[in-house]
Amino acid sequence: MRRLFHQVSCWFALSPPDRTLFLQAFLLLPLTAWSLEIGGLRQTQRWLNWLTAHCSKTANDPAQLHHIARIVNLAAQSSPWGNCLKRSLVLWVLLRYRGVETTLQIGVRRQQQLFLAHAWIEFENLVLNDHPDVAHQFSPFTQLVPRTE
16 A cells, blocks of 8 residues: 555656656556567567657757656556566667667676576666666676667
8 A cells, every 4th residue: 555655646746748758668568578578579679669760869968868767767666567678678769769879788697596687778888777887787798779670
């Protein structure tokens, strides 16, 4: 009950444009999860790339990009589909829709006997949806930019 109250109060604290962004992210999360389950990462990236194929470039203000990432993270926290890969893909597509080119990073690390992987979004080497030092905690094994084929 507390969590629901907290989520409702967070919703009302958002501005109308942020509520729209929250809803977009909240709706894209299960679609992205479904696409990953059915087609895998590469096919999901192609689909998301197709959704934003004709978007124009806009100004790339890092403060605004971090704000959008914060709203996407808020939506991901309210969703059962909000893991790091899904929220990063949703942020990627919402920024691409605004004409902002970003990079999906996937990094790995070993912790005791576990192999851990993590995903985040970078804009010009600036981490948007995670801690700034995430690349030091996880070694990025490649930069994943969707193919446009």
